[in-house]
Amino acid sequence: xxxxxxxxxxxxxxxxxxxxxxxxxxxxxxxxxxxxxxxxxxxxxxxxxxxxxxxxxxxxxxxxxxxxxxxxxxxxxxxxxxx
Amino acid sequence: xxxxxxxxxxxxxxxxxxxxxxxxxxxxxxxxxxxxxxxxxxxxxxxxxxxxxxxxxxxxxxxxxxxxxxxxxxxxxxxxxxxxxxxxxxxxxxxxxxxxxxxxxxxxxxxxxxxxxxxxxxxxxxxxxxxxxxxxxxxxxxxxxxxxxxxxxxxxxxxxxxxxxxxxxxxxxxxxxxxxxxxxxxxxxxxxxxxxxxxxxxxxxxxxxxxxxxxxxxxxxxxxxxxxxxxxxxxxxxxxxxxxxxxxxxxxxxxxxxxxxxxxxxxxxxxxxxxxxxxxxxxxxxxxxxxxxxxxxxxxxxxxxxxxxxxxxxxxxxxxxxxxxxxxxxxxxxxxxxxxxxxxxxxxxxxxxxxxxxxxxxxxxxxx
Amino acid sequence: xxxxxxxxxxxxxxxxxxxxxxxxxxxxxxxxxxxxxxxxxxxxxxxxxxxxxxxxxxxxxxxxxxxxxxxxxxxxxxxxxxxxxxxxxxxxxxxxxxxxxxxxxxxxxxxxxxxxxxxxxxxxxxxxxxxxxxxxxxxxxxxxxxxxxxxxxxxxxxxxxxxxxxxxxxxxxxxxxxxxxxxxxxxxxxxxxxxxxxxxxxxxxxxxxxxxxxxxxxxxxxxxxxxxxxxxxxxxxxxxxxxxxxxxxxxxxxxxxxxxxxxxxxxxxxxxxxxxxxxxxxxxxxxxxxxxxxxxxxxxxxxxxxxxxxxxxxxxxxxxxxxxxxxxxxxxxxxxxxxxxxxxxxxxxxxxxxxxxxxxxxxxxxxxxxxxxxxxxxxxxxxxxxxxxxxxxxxxxxxxxxxxxxxxxxxxxxxxxxxxxxxxxxxxxxxxxxxxxxxxxxxxxxxxxxxxxxxxxxxxxxxxxxxxxxxxxxxxxxxxxxxxxxxxxxxx
Numbered sequence: 001x002x003x004x005x006x007x008x009x010x011x012x013x014x015x016x017x018x019x020x021x022x023x024x025x026x027x028x029x030x031x032x033x034x035x036x037x038x039x040x041x042x043x044x045x046x047x048x049x050x051x052x053x054x055x056x057x058x059x060x061x062x063x064x065x066x067x068x069x070x071x072x073x074x075x076x077x078x079x080x081x082x083x
Numbered sequence: 084x085x086x087x088x089x090x091x092x093x094x095x096x097x098x099x100x101x102x103x104x105x106x107x108x109x110x111x112x113x114x115x116x117x118x119x120x121x122x123x124x125x126x127x128x129x130x131x132x133x134x135x136x137x138x139x140x141x142x143x144x145x146x147x148x149x150x151x152x153x154x155x156x157x158x159x160x161x162x163x164x165x166x167x168x169x170x171x172x173x174x175x176x177x178x179x180x181x182x183x184x185x186x187x188x189x190x191x192x193x194x195x196x197x198x199x200x201x202x203x204x205x206x207x208x209x210x211x212x213x214x215x216x217x218x219x220x221x222x223x224x225x226x227x228x229x230x231x232x233x234x235x236x237x238x239x240x241x242x243x244x245x246x247x248x249x250x251x252x253x254x255x256x257x258x259x260x261x262x263x264x265x266x267x268x269x270x271x272x273x274x275x276x277x278x279x280x281x282x283x284x285x286x287x288x289x290x291x292x293x294x295x296x297x298x299x300x301x302x303x304x305x306x307x308x309x310x311x312x313x314x315x316x317x318x319x320x321x322x323x324x325x326x327x328x329x330x331x332x333x334x335x336x337x338x339x340x341x342x343x344x345x346x347x348x349x350x351x352x353x354x355x356x357x358x359x360x361x362x363x364x365x366x367x368x369x370x371x372x373x374x375x376x377x378x379x380x381x382x383x384x385x386x387x388x389x390x391x392x393x394x395x396x397x398x399x400x401x402x403x404x405x406x407x408x409x410x411x412x413x414x415x416x417x418x419x420x421x422x423x424x425x426x427x428x429x430x431x432x433x434x435x436x437x438x439x440x441x442x443x444x445x446x447x448x449x450x451x
Numbered sequence: 452x453x454x455x456x457x458x459x460x461x462x463x464x465x466x467x468x469x470x471x472x473x474x475x476x477x478x479x480x481x482x483x484x485x486x487x488x489x490x491x492x493x494x495x496x497x498x499x500x501x502x503x504x505x506x507x508x509x510x511x512x513x514x515x516x517x518x519x520x521x522x523x524x525x526x527x528x529x530x531x532x533x534x535x536x537x538x539x540x541x542x543x544x545x546x547x548x549x550x551x552x553x554x555x556x557x558x559x560x561x562x563x564x565x566x567x568x569x570x571x572x573x574x575x576x577x578x579x580x581x582x583x584x585x586x587x588x589x590x591x592x593x594x595x596x597x598x599x600x601x602x603x604x605x606x607x608x609x610x611x612x613x614x615x616x617x618x619x620x621x622x623x624x625x626x627x628x629x630x631x632x633x634x635x636x637x638x639x640x641x642x643x644x645x646x647x648x649x650x651x652x653x654x655x656x657x658x659x660x661x662x663x664x665x666x667x668x669x670x671x672x673x674x675x676x677x678x679x680x681x682x683x684x685x686x687x688x689x690x691x692x693x694x695x696x697x698x699x700x701x702x703x704x705x706x707x708x709x710x711x712x713x714x715x716x717x718x719x720x721x722x723x724x725x726x727x728x729x730x731x732x733x734x735x736x737x738x739x740x741x742x743x744x745x746x747x748x749x750x751x752x753x754x755x756x757x758x759x760x761x762x763x764x765x766x767x768x769x770x771x772x773x774x775x776x777x778x779x780x781x782x783x784x785x786x787x788x789x790x791x792x793x794x795x796x797x798x799x800x801x802x803x804x805x806x807x808x809x810x811x812x813x814x815x816x817x818x819x820x821x822x823x824x825x826x827x828x829x830x831x832x833x834x835x836x837x838x839x840x841x842x843x844x845x846x847x848x849x850x851x852x853x854x855x856x857x858x859x860x861x862x863x864x865x866x867x868x869x870x871x872x873x874x875x876x877x878x879x880x881x882x883x884x885x886x887x888x889x890x891x892x893x894x895x896x897x898x899x900x901x902x903x904x905x906x907x908x909x910x911x912x913x914x915x916x917x918x919x920x921x922x923x924x925x926x927x928x929x930x931x932x933x934x935x936x937x938x939x940x941x942x943x
Binding site: 001002003005006009010013014017021026028029031032033035036037039040041043044049050052054055056057058059060062063064066067068070071073074075076 | 115172175176179198200201204259261262264265375376379380381382383384386387389390391393394396397398400401402403408412415416418419420
């Protein structure tokens with residue numbers, strides 16, 4: 001529910017603000033608002049949002065293997081027990 | 084939007100609020116090595132002090148420039164922007180972790196029936212407003228909050244101290260060196276390593292000569308606060324309860340009673356603590372907008388704060404959908420993901436600048 | 452009023468025609484002719500009947516002038532001398548000045564053959580006498596308050612500061628009202644930046660009719676959309692004298708008993724002038740008490756809602772059981788209970804202000820006692836909520852500034868809503884947003900809240916604590932460089 005509210009807000013704000021800035025000849029600002037709103041909207045869309053990588057998935061993909069290697073080397077795999 | 088510069092004292096207080104906000108939430112490094120945690124915390128603090136020296140060295144080479152501008156000047160336009168994107172990624176990660184942590188804490192301990200999305204949305208509304216107001220207002224707000232926080236924490240600590248029966252940092256050196264090193268990495272990842280974010284606001288401080296002093300003082304105070312909290316939490320809860328509690332320091336505060344009638348004081352403390360945690364999200368949002376503005380060459384940034392807030396919300400909603408993932412990420416991924424933006428990139432930047440400076444000096448000597 | 456510069460003609464008849472044209476369809480304009488020996492008009496006195504002192508004009512000024520004019524053998528020079536003797540001291544070079552004199556309760560004399568006129572102020576409208584202020588009532592201290600006449604108000608201030616360093620500057624604002632505004636300050640205490648800013652902002656005001664200082668306040672304050680007033684207003688001359696001595700600037704408006712003081716910090720709005728007349732420790736005790744009541748009036752209903760809805764475990768067990776038993780059988784949730792009672796309280800308060808004072812008091816007492824009791828008896832609301840609402844209402848009366856009290860009353864409602872929605876988290880976030888907002892506010896470039904960044908601890912303390920009279924600094928602006936510069940640029 002809250003996701004759809006924010007999605008609606010982002011779409012409305014993004015289109016309104018970027019149009020306003022474009023008309024004021026603040027083209028760079030208009031583009032940035034548009035891009036940022038688009039990124040936020042994509043994440044909040046029901047199906048597409050789940051496909052887009054997040055910082056969690058991106059960093060896990062990058063550092064998982066390094067982390068496992070280091071933990072194995074340090075013999076600390078068993079000792080980390082998140083509650 | 085307010086673009087006033089802030090004093091080193093304001094900056095130091097803000098830095099402390101930024102580092103200490105979440106630092107006592109999980110105490111993961113303590114769960115790993117218990118009695119030897121002080122070594123990890125002190126080691127992480129020392130690493131932070133070196134990092135501060137490095138970042139200030141970089142800033143001093145370009146007195147009036149923002150770190151974003153410095154990066155683009157040193158690396159060139161496209162590589163520089165790519166590096167800035169890496170920082171954006173790191174900042175999004177920090178913001179998402181903070182948002183998820185605060186929602187996890189509230190849904191676990193205080194408001195079990197409230198949706199995490201709602202909590203994150205209202206937190207972001209406030210932080211977006213704060214970031215929009217600018218650094219001057221944020222730092223002044225930190226100055227208003229900190230005295231209340233300090234008094235509340237001191238009072239609570241005195242009461243918790245009554246329940247501490249033995250020194251929880253003894254016996255010492257019970258863990259192997261690799262384990263202590265890894266705990267130091269965890270401690271550096273959370274909370275000390277995020278100091279690198281602050282380098283993006285160095286240019287907004289009036290007296291740059293006092294940068295090192297402000298940052299160092301803030302880091303040392305954060306270290307003391309973290310050590311104190313860990314000491315009290317382990318000492319009060321005992322080893323087993325400390326390891327099993329999701330939020331050990333919060334659990335130790337729960338044991339405090341003021342006389343017969345005021346049995347539960349922790350809600351009030353949490354109210355003040357919640358405010359302190361927001362500084363991390365605010366600063367990250369503020370720097371994020373600045374960097375985005377630099378990448379796209381936008382001058383008027385006031386209209387960017389809401390979309391950036393929405394991005395933080397959206398990414399948070401799609402990340403860490405269960406608490407175990409969040410804690411596992413803090414323990415396994417964060418100590419490594421923090422290295423690139425907080426150590427490697429500043430080191431490269433510092434080396435390039437040092438080499439350039441040395442060459443220039445040699446050229447000057449040759450010319451003269 | 453026509454603002455085009457029109458010269459005064461040497462012909463009295465043409466000047467009268469011009470005035471008739473300018474004041475067409477205005478039956479209050481009157482002309483009194485003085486005829487020459489040939490019967491032609493030699494001079495005319497123009498005025499607006501309802502504005503001037505008709506008795507003095509008809510019984511003293513006109514007979515004296517006519518008598519002297521006739522006695523001198525209808526000589527224009529003698530007429531001019533007679534006019535000067537009667538008080539026509541101002542020479543008006545053009546018709547605009549003449550018109551302004553007429554509309555400002557003055558009389559204007561046009562003499563045949565003269566291309567200028569003579570004016571004198573002869574106000575005859577009613578004024579109330581200097582009385583005790585209605586809103587700023589003190590137990591100890593002067594009982595004098597400003598009235599609607601700017602001249603008398605200036606006199607009340609000048610009487611208290613007998614120094615040549617007290618300076619004033621006049622402005623005229625309002626296209627049609629042409630209201631007199633006077634800015635006063637102490638030359639050696641005031642910050643030049645503030646003075647310059649006041650001048651700049653007053654010159655930006657564009658209004659047709661200025662009837663009260665509230666319009667100026669809204670126009671010139673830094674953040675007009677903030678609920679918190681960034682300009683202090685007072686009805687007390689002693690308060691203005693103290694503020695001027697602190698290096699602040701006072702703005703007086705003709706027709707308004709409220710004098711504006713700038714810059715204003717939040718502590719100015721929370722401390723009444725009476726603090727200065729009490730022993731410093733008693734005054735400080737009251738200041739702490741007022742801070743507590745400020746917190747109560749803003750947060751008490753929301754904290755009660757949050758605790759009773761989300762955090763019952765925080766309430767001590769015996770108290771919780773009392774609350775729960777009182778709540779048993781009440782159909783409304785706590786939030787609605789509080790909302791209904793708060794709205795009822797606000798309605799009662801509004802009614803008691805609007806009604807005549809004696810009736811108003813009865814309404815508020817009857818309303819509070821009977822409606823509250825009836826609501827509890829009928830099982831609509833619980834007893835604790837009546838206590839909470841009453842305590843909140845009484846606490847809000849201790850805030851000396853009426854504008855600030857309104858802001859607090861207004862903010863209480865969204866806070867209650869947030870508390871009902873997200874408990875202590877919502878209250879914390881609202882508190883933080885409020886702190887941020889207050890930290891972002893400025894009054895004429897000066898920070899609205901004084902925080903620890905001030906250079907000297909003593910200056911910081913003196914903003915919140917009333918020091919013994921021997922240790923108080925003369926000027927706030929001199930005391931604190933950071934505040935004087937209105938910035939946070941000062942290095943620590």
